[in-house]
Amino acid sequence: MAKKLMKGCEAVAEAAIQAGCHYFFGYPITPQNDIPEYMSARLPQIGGCFLQAESEVAAINMVYGAAASGARVMTSSSSPGISLKQEGMSYLAGAELPCVVVNMVRGGPGLGSIQPSQGDYFQATRGGGHGDYHPIVLAPSSVQEAVDLMQDAFDLADVYRTPVMILADGIIGQMMEPVEFHESKNTRALPKKDWAATGWDPKSGRARAVVNSLYIEVDELQELNDRLQSRYQVIRDNETKAELYNTDGAEIIVCAYGTVARIVKSAINICEKQGVKVGLFRPITIWPFPEKELSGAMDQASVKKAITVEISAGQMVEDVRLVVNGKKPVEFFGKPGSYTPTAEEIAEYIMKSREA
Amino acid sequence: MLWTNIFAGFGGQGVLLIGQLLAYAGMYEGKNVSWLPSYGPEMRGGTANCSVVVSDEPIASPVLSMADCVIAMNTPSLDKFESCVNPGGKLFINSSIIDKKATRTDIEVYYVPCNEIAEKLENPKVANMAMLGAYLEATKAAKTESVLDALLYKLGEKKAKLIPLNKEAIEAGAASIRK
Incomplete structure (x- = not known):
């Protein structure tokens, strides 16, 4: 197309x-x-x-x-x-x-x-x-x-x-x-929605579908929560997605998502011209957070620190710190509100941070 | 090839449109492109601008603080964006309504009498196309035919009769900066 x-x-x-x-x-x-x-x-x-x-x-x-x-x-x-x-x-x-x-x-x-x-x-x-x-x-x-x-x-x-x-x-x-719109295709096997309330016929022999989030009994609510938590674990184990750009042998890993990650790519190119190898870790799923992917990049001997860049007062940086777990410094660059940092500003911060 | 551009002017001068036409033209020629409008509380008569990137390589940041080319259709745009032209870059000034000169000496400056060109063609609405013509002449960032294809797509078959007029404006704009 x-x-x-x-x-x-x-x-x-x-x-x-x-x-x-x-x-x-x-x-x-x-x-x-x-x-x-x-x-x-x-x-x-x-x-x-x-x-x-x-x-x-x-x-x-x-x-x-x-x-x-x-x-x-x-x-x-x-x-x-x-x-x-x-x-x-x-x-x-x-x-x-x-x-x-x-x-x-x-x-x-x-x-x-x-x-x-x-x-x-x-x-x-x-x-x-x-x-x-x-x-x-x-x-x-x-x-x-x-x-x-x-x-x-x-x-x-x-x-x-x-x-x-x-x-x-x-x-x-x-x-x-x-x-480009690719031909829509379901890559996953989709379960039947047999829980859906689509109209009930008493003669059908199936139970009435009830969609509800109220569980008055402690045990019943527990059952729901256990079911949700084990489902979240399956999601954490199977559904993380991230892009790693220029991370092999990098000295610094910059963590950013969305639009900011693209500005970071431009900043990385500026640093590269000055002879400094910087990589980008870009989570595509931010929940579940791609922990393995980030650990893999951060555990390299060449990597000295991580810098997280966001248009916030520092939110994703907390997930990055949880993954890095004190093994290496994690810095934050960004401002809360709506100030979109420029590639030049990010590159300048990276270069200064490197000397510090 | 990589061209980063900021198109700026009054709301209603058609700067968002010529930026879009460049993006379409680049796409038709197989390039990577992005078009990002300023989308604050804009209004007719206020200022409007868009950032357009045309590149052979995938585009990293579509957000521009500096650009290879700045197109200023009115004085506030020149004041705001003259400092944003990369050294060695190009600045296009609509000399019909901007009565001052550029102060930078490290860039190439083109003075394009957009509104005069449009008036000669008896349609003030094509002043933006004259500017786009000058831009295409100086940069060769896209072919005029691709821009006209884009315009035909935007106008639709019903308004296709406007294509020759726009083509004339593009050519006159290009001619105006030929030495």
């Missing part, structure tokens, strides 16, 4: 449709409005349903309803709107419902800015809502990767019966890049 030049938001929406998502419920917020706009035009054409809800809270609960009936469904928003959806996401996790939530992150806290940010890492990877749960979180760094991850996001959601979040930012959402 020929390449198309598309905005990240539009490409994500098209990729979702091609992955079989025919239901979208959302509420507008910059910088992701191109997603609902695209869905509102396309979904009616293919017999799907686009609905602009009265609020983010309503939208995520409509997602719950569609997911409970076995449909592939998604919603999208940006930081303040995602905060409003957290209660619903906890319910989806508790009811073991698959869905995809896209967060085109903007600056915070509060209403913040509409510029890109990475301040929602904690919220995304730690669960965000109440209770012991994790969504699977995928962090694309290009429009093409966002498209490629969409199919997998829906498949992962179905296989593990869990919400999956695409954590991107305003740059990925607003940028146009060439994209």
Whole structure:
């Protein structure tokens, strides 16, 4: 198929449709409005349903309803709107419902800015809502990767019966890049949704499907939590994904995800011109965090330290420190809010840090 | 080949469009491209800009603080982005409405009378295309035919009759900087 030049938001929406998502419920917020706009035009054409809800809270609960009936469904928003959806996401996790939530992150806290940010890492990877749960979180760094991850996001959601979040930012959402849509194919064996509430016939002989996240009895809630935790362990063991760039024999490993990882690549090229070998560790799944992949890079004798670069006050750096576990220094470079560091600034920090 | 570019001007001057046309043209020619708009609370008459990268290699950062080329369609854009041109880079100034000269001496500066060219063609809307013509002439970052293919895609068949006018504007812009 020929390449198309598309905005990240539009490409994500098209990729979702091609992955079989025919239901979208959302509420507008910059910088992701191109997603609902695209869905509102396309979904009616293919017999799907686009609905602009009265609020983010309503939208995520409509997602719950569609997911409970076995449909592939998604919603999208940006930081303040995602905060409003957290209660619903906890319910989806508790009811073991698959869905995809896209967060085109903007600056915070509060209403913040509409510029890109990475301040929602904690919220995304730690669960965000109440209770012991994790969504699977995928962090694309290009429009093409966002498209490629969409199919997998829906498949992962179905296989593990869990919400999956695409954590991107305003740059990925607003940028146009060439994209190719590959023939949609399920690479995973998808389980039958025999738990879905699709209408019950008393004569069918099967039990009534009940979708619920309320377990009043201690033992029953324990059972749910044990089931979730063992599922999360399977996810941790099997579903991590990371890109390692220029890491073999590097002196410093820079850790960054999403758009920032691309700026870091430019910074690495600047350092290379000055004769310093710097590598990039870029987690593509930020939950589960690719621990083995990072350890492999950090355990090399040539590596002296790690530097984590984020548009935040330092969130992913905590996961990096957990993995490195004090064996080598881990530094942080970045600012909270919406300040996107330049390649030159990152390179300058790396070079200075090397001398220190 | 790698061209990093910042296109800047008033909202409504079509700087986002010419940046997009360059990105499409680069893609049609098999290059890697990225187009990143400034997307603050912009409005007609306010300032707008986009960063466009055209490259043979995969593009690392689409976010530009410095660029090989800066295209300034109005005075605030020149003030803001003149310092962002890489040494040895190119600065394109819309001399029809920017009445000052560049202060940098370590770059190549092109003065393009975009609005005058457009007025001669009796359509003020093609001033941006005249600028794009000058840019293409100076950089050869993409072929004019690829840009026109991109424009046809953007306009659609119904408005295809506008292609010759835009082609004339591109050619006149290119001619304006030929020595």
